[in-house]
Every structure is written in structure tokens, then in C-alpha cells.
Amino acid sequence: MLPWEDFWNERHVVVLGGAGFLGSHLVELLEQLGARVLVVDALVPGSGGTVANLPASVDFLHANAGEVEHWLPFLQPEGVILHCAAFNTHRWCNEHPEEDARWNYLPNCRIAQALQGFPQRLHLLYVSTRTVYAPTHRRWITEEHPTAPADVYSLHCLASERLFALTVPSRHRLLCVRLPHLYGPRQALHRLEPGFLGELLRAALFDRPYTLYAHGMVRRDVLAVHDAAEALLRLLASGAQGTFHVPGVYVSALELARTLSKLTGWQQYTLSELPAASLPRLSGKRLQRALNWLPRTPLEEGLARTVAALRTAYSAPLP
Numbered sequence: 001m002l003p004w005e006d007f008w009n010e011r012h013v014v015v016l017g018g019a020g021f022l023g024s025h026l027v028e029l030l031e032q033l034g035a036r037v038l039v040v041d042a043l044v045p046g047s048g049g050t051v052a053n054l055p056a057s058v059d060f061l062h063a064n065a066g067e068v069e070h071w072l073p074f075l076q077p078e079g080v081i082l083h084c085a086a087f088n089t090h091r092w093c094n095e096h097p098e099e100d101a102r103w104n105y106l107p108n109c110r111i112a113q114a115l116q117g118f119p120q121r122l123h124l125l126y127v128s129t130r131t132v133y134a135p136t137h138r139r140w141i142t143e144e145h146p147t148a149p150a151d152v153y154s155l156h157c158l159a160s161e162r163l164f165a166l167t168v169p170s171r172h173r174l175l176c177v178r179l180p181h182l183y184g185p186r187q188a189l190h191r192l193e194p195g196f197l198g199e200l201l202r203a204a205l206f207d208r209p210y211t212l213y214a215h216g217m218v219r220r221d222v223l224a225v226h227d228a229a230e231a232l233l234r235l236l237a238s239g240a241q242g243t244f245h246v247p248g249v250y251v252s253a254l255e256l257a258r259t260l261s262k263l264t265g266w267q268q269y270t271l272s273e274l275p276a277a278s279l280p281r282l283s284g285k286r287l288q289r290a291l292n293w294l295p296r297t298p299l300e301e302g303l304a305r306t307v308a309a310l311r312t313a314y315s316a317p318l319p
Contacts, residue, residue, distance in 0.1 A: 222249055
């Protein structure tokens with residue numbers, strides 16, 4: 001095993017949100033590395049979390065991440081909390097701010113309070129989002145870029161980052177990782193808000209029309225989910241602390257559509273001159289310094305794996 005892989009052998013790990021998209025890929029990799037894993041997931045309708053994403057061998061607890069009394073005793077000294085539990089929306093959350101706090105902020109208050117009373121050293125990695133950042137005309141941004149969340153979900157992510165930084169005792173180790181758009185097998189195309197990539201994949205797989213604004217020149221970082229999972233486990237094994245990006249492939253919507261067209265035969269996308277803003281590229285320099293590694297899956301290869309898996313998962317058309 002590589003040194004970073006050996007870190008996980010027999011280590012006790014709680015994966016909050018482990019039945020979801022990113023969480024289930026973390027669980028799969030952790031089991032391969034010999035970790036002792038407990039998955040905690042509330043299986044919130046519309047979130048995409050399902051026990052069908054999990055291997056039969058894994059221990060599963062149906063609970064909210066904030067119900068710490070049920071999962072914290074599982075951890076031993078130097079245990080790990082991988083926190084990717086979230087109800088990820090960017091429109092619904094603005095209409096339901098209290099409900100969004102119930103899932104995306106208040107549980108973190110309970111976690112932070114419980115960690116104050118946990119005497120042995122633990123490692124906490126909190127998965128946040130790139131949408132905490134303020135708009136900018138810069139082509140790329142570092143982890144020091146000013147923050148200014150534009151929706152309630154992103155606001156609660158940033159508040160959770162700062163809550164953990166302020167209240168988690170120094171005997172514990174804290175990492176926050178801001179991720180871009182993820183794609184890959186087990187992506188939930190039926191969730192409440194499947195997001196930019198989910199909507200594009202759904203259109204391509206089910207031969208539906210899709211409009212690309214700004215002549216398709218809107219650009220995003222897109223990251224294969226297995227690369228994201230590996231990055232998080234490598235970071236925890238490295239001893240690094242603080243806030244990190246995990247950058248993906250920086251690509252235009254038109255290039256994504258053309259790649260999906262090549263893989264699926266889909267042609268029902270049209271270009272519109274109506275404006276839409278690109279997001280700046282996420283700098284990966286801090287991650288590369290820490291790991292001497294960056295995500296490496298080429299776009300077409302990652303999308304081909306995604307399309308093949310989703311065709312199997314969604315053999316019947318979505319409504």
C-alpha cells in the first residue's frame with residue numbers, strides 16, 4: 001500500500017451523509033483501504049441519499065448528522081469524521097431558510113459542541129462548496145478569495161466552516177474542503193435540484209432539449225467524484241490542516257455538451273445569446289503543495305464512465 005493508503009487501515013471512520021453521491025464513493029474507497037466505517041445518513045427525500053448506494057457489508061445508522069450521541073461513541077482516538085451530509089439546493093433554500101438550517105447548519109452546532117467534550121484527538125473534514133465565494137472578474141481564485149454567499153445553502157456552509165474553526169478545540173484536527181461541480185456514477189438526476197451538470201446529463205441521457213446560454217461559453221470547474229473522494233482521503237492522511245480547493249477540469253458548457261453528444265448521440269442542445277456568468281477557476285496550488293498530487297481524470301473518460309453507469313441506473317426514463 002502507498003503511505004496515504006496505509007493511514008486508513010483499521011481506522012475508525014464515521015461518514016456523515018455516507019449514503020449520498022460523494023459519501024458513497026468515500027465509503028467504497030474506505031472499505032477497499034481496510035477502514036472500519038460507520039455510515040450516518042438521514043436519507044432526506046430529494047437529497048439523493050439511498051442505502052442502495054452502499055455495500056451490504058457496511059454498518060449503517062439512519063440518523064441526522066446532529067444526533068451525535070448515536071455515532072460519536074463509535075470513534076476511537078485518532079478516528080475520523082468525514083462530513084459530507086448536506087441538503088444541497090441553491091433555489092429552494094432561499095424560500096425555506098429555516099428548513100435549510102435544520103439540515104445544513106443546526107446539526108453542525110451539535111457536532112461542534114460534542115467535540116468540545118470529546119477528550120481524545122479526532123480528525124474532522126467538513127465538505128463545503130465553492131459557492132461561498134464573492135463574484136469576481138478574475139480568471140482563477142485561491143482559498144483566500146473574499147466570501148459572499150449568494151444563497152442560503154452557501155451561507156450555511158460558510159457559517160459551518162467558521163463555526164468549526166471557532167469552536168472545535170485545538171486538540172482536534174480540522175480540514176474544510178470547497179468542492180466544485182461533481183459528476184460520476186450514482187449521481188442523482190431525480191433529486192430536487194440536480195444542478196448544472198445533473199441537468200445537462202439528464203438532457204443528454206433522455207434526449208431532451210437544453211439551452212446553453214452565452215453561446216455555450218459559460219465555464220465551470222467539473223470534478224469526477226472518485227477524484228474528489230481520493231483527494232479527501234489523501235488530505236486527511238497527509239497531516240494537512242486548513243481550507244483547500246479540489247479543482248477539476250475547467251470547461252465550457254459547449255464543450256460538455258459536445259462531449260456528451262459524442263458519447264450518447266444527443267443533439268438537442270441550442271445556443272442562446274442571453275448572458276450567463278462563468279465561475280472563476282479554482283486554484284489547486286495549495287492542494288498540490290500539500291499532496292504533490294492533483295485530480296487526473298480526463299473529461300471524456302470521466303463522462304464516459306458516468307454515462308455508462310447512469311444508463312444502467314436509469315434504465316426507465318425519468319418523469
